[in-house]
Amino acid sequence: xxxxxxxxxxxxxxxxxxxxxxxxxxxxxxxxxxxxxxxxxxxxxxxxxxxxxxxxxxxxxxxxxxxxxxxxxxxxxxxxxxxxxxxxxxxxxxxxxxxxxxxxxxxxxxxxxxxxxxxxxxxxxxxxxxxxxxxxxxxxxxxxxxxxxxxxxxxxxxxxxxxxxxxxxxxxxxxxxxxxxxxxxxxxxxxxxxxxxxxxxxxxxxxxxxxxxxxxxxxxxxxxxxxxxxxxxxxxxxxxxxxxxxxxxxxxxxxxxxxxxxxxxxxxxxxxxxxxxxxxxxxxxxxxxxxxxxxxxxxxxxxxxxxxxxxxxxxxxxxxxxxxxxxxxxxxxxxxxxxxxxxxxxxxxxxxxxxxxxxxxxxxxxxxxxxxxxxxxxxxxxxxxxxxxxx
Ligand SMILES: Nc1nc2c(c(=O)[nH]1)N[C@H]1C(S)=C(S)[C@@H](COP(=O)(O)OP(=O)(O)OC[C@H]3O[C@@H](n4cnc5c(N)ncnc54)[C@H](O)[C@@H]3O)O[C@H]1N2
Ligand code: MOO
Numbered sequence: 001x002x003x004x005x006x007x008x009x010x011x012x013x014x015x016x017x018x019x020x021x022x023x024x025x026x027x028x029x030x031x032x033x034x035x036x037x038x039x040x041x042x043x044x045x046x047x048x049x050x051x052x053x054x055x056x057x058x059x060x061x062x063x064x065x066x067x068x069x070x071x072x073x074x075x076x077x078x079x080x081x082x083x084x085x086x087x088x089x090x091x092x093x094x095x096x097x098x099x100x101x102x103x104x105x106x107x108x109x110x111x112x113x114x115x116x117x118x119x120x121x122x123x124x125x126x127x128x129x130x131x132x133x134x135x136x137x138x139x140x141x142x143x144x145x146x147x148x149x150x151x152x153x154x155x156x157x158x159x160x161x162x163x164x165x166x167x168x169x170x171x172x173x174x175x176x177x178x179x180x181x182x183x184x185x186x187x188x189x190x191x192x193x194x195x196x197x198x199x200x201x202x203x204x205x206x207x208x209x210x211x212x213x214x215x216x217x218x219x220x221x222x223x224x225x226x227x228x229x230x231x232x233x234x235x236x237x238x239x240x241x242x243x244x245x246x247x248x249x250x251x252x253x254x255x256x257x258x259x260x261x262x263x264x265x266x267x268x269x270x271x272x273x274x275x276x277x278x279x280x281x282x283x284x285x286x287x288x289x290x291x292x293x294x295x296x297x298x299x300x301x302x303x304x305x306x307x308x309x310x311x312x313x314x315x316x317x318x319x320x321x322x323x324x325x326x327x328x329x330x331x332x333x334x335x336x337x338x339x340x341x342x343x344x345x346x347x348x349x350x351x352x353x354x355x356x357x358x359x360x361x362x363x364x365x366x367x368x369x370x371x372x373x374x375x376x377x378x379x380x381x382x383x384x385x386x387x388x389x390x391x
Contacts, residue, residue: 011263011284012315047094050125063083139154174214179215199211208307236310242290252276268333321383325347
């Protein structure tokens with residue numbers, strides 16, 4: 001049994017090197033840029049009107065003759081002489097020798113002529129070519145996460161493909177003869193299979209939407225066969241259940257027989273003790289304890305940080321610090337992970353701490369860590385927690 005800190009360090013130490021792929025822009029959402037991006041264009045790419053109005057060569061005159069119209073998308077070139085104006089609209093190309101756009105609210109128009117009631121400063125309402133972004137300038141940094149604004153920006157620059165760190169292919173396997181699907185009435189001795197749903201949504205919420213699913217009975221051969229298949233098709237394999245010491249827990253043996261090297265088994269923590277972690281080449285395998293709350297805790301603590309690292313992003317959930325509202329004893333000699341409610345800087349440990357059900361978790365917004373060497377935490381003492389609130 002190893003301490004939590006060591007387990008975390010071992011997983012981080014075994015993180016495989018990041019891989020770079022080129023992807024369609026739209027598939028890049030929430031991914032991490034693997035290269036700096038430089039603008040291939042000036043933005044705007046031509047002199048644009050910022051307002052609806054009239055383009056002129058600035059002068060002290062009030063009266064101008066309209067010689068034509070330039071609307072967004074047109075590319076007609078006008079030669080303006082002094083005293084002439086071009087009717088123009090937002091986003092339209094400004095005639096080369098116009099230097100000012102007067103907004104239409106400040107103009108009276110009648111029979112192809114205008115009178116300017118309020119003359120703006122010279123240069124007003126024109127977006128110069130390259131004013132926002134010059135061709136060749138770095139617009140996005142390697143290591144930044146792609147969001148909708150970055151997609152919009154890159155599309156505006158005409159970029160259809162981007163280079164990102166390849167997110168891992170994830171396989172999720174559940175094990176157990178007792179597991180039954182939700183659409184059947186519950187038979188004696190069975191329970192509804194819920195861990196895969198919980199883990200799938202936890203993955204989805206953390207931007208890992210694609211997961212391959214496997215389900216094995218408590219059968220050594222079938223478990224080994226499915227693990228073989230899952231290892232062939234995934235970079236990271238998560239297995240729920242069958243990792244304890246019972247006669248029908250076949251996961252460890254099936255992993256070893258498939259050439260997976262054990263890095264550690266069992267962490268000095270409660271819940272989540274029977275966590276198993278191994279590697280096969282660049283593949284990473286986590287066998288999570290089957291108890292639902294234990295599975296979820298191990299997911300947040302160990303799996304999520306590793307998946308985030310593998311796609312080039314900051315590991316894991318945010319942490320916070322707050323004051324415990326009631327003293328607490330830890331005479332287990334283990335690291336405790338306790339579901340809690342944090343409000344206004346006060347941390348309240350919930351009554352429902354049960355690895356076999358998720359009631360406590362559903363009411364929690366934080367997961368408190370009491371290290372193994374901390375036998376007592378006093379009221380009002382500051383402690384650290386993982387923030388389960390995602391916004
Ligand atoms: N003699 C010992 N027995 C146990 C120990 C131990 O140290 N010595 N550790 C206990 C701890 S702690 C845990 S946690 C569990 C872990 O067991 P497994 O990982 O082998 O998981 P299972 O036995 O398959 O299942 C445990 C529990 O969770 C339910 N389960 C499993 N999969 C699902 C699923 N997909 N959806 C919903 N619920 C699931 C399963 O029915 C069991 O009730 O071992 C203790 N035993
Ligand atoms: O550690 Mo088990 O994970 O307590 O239920």
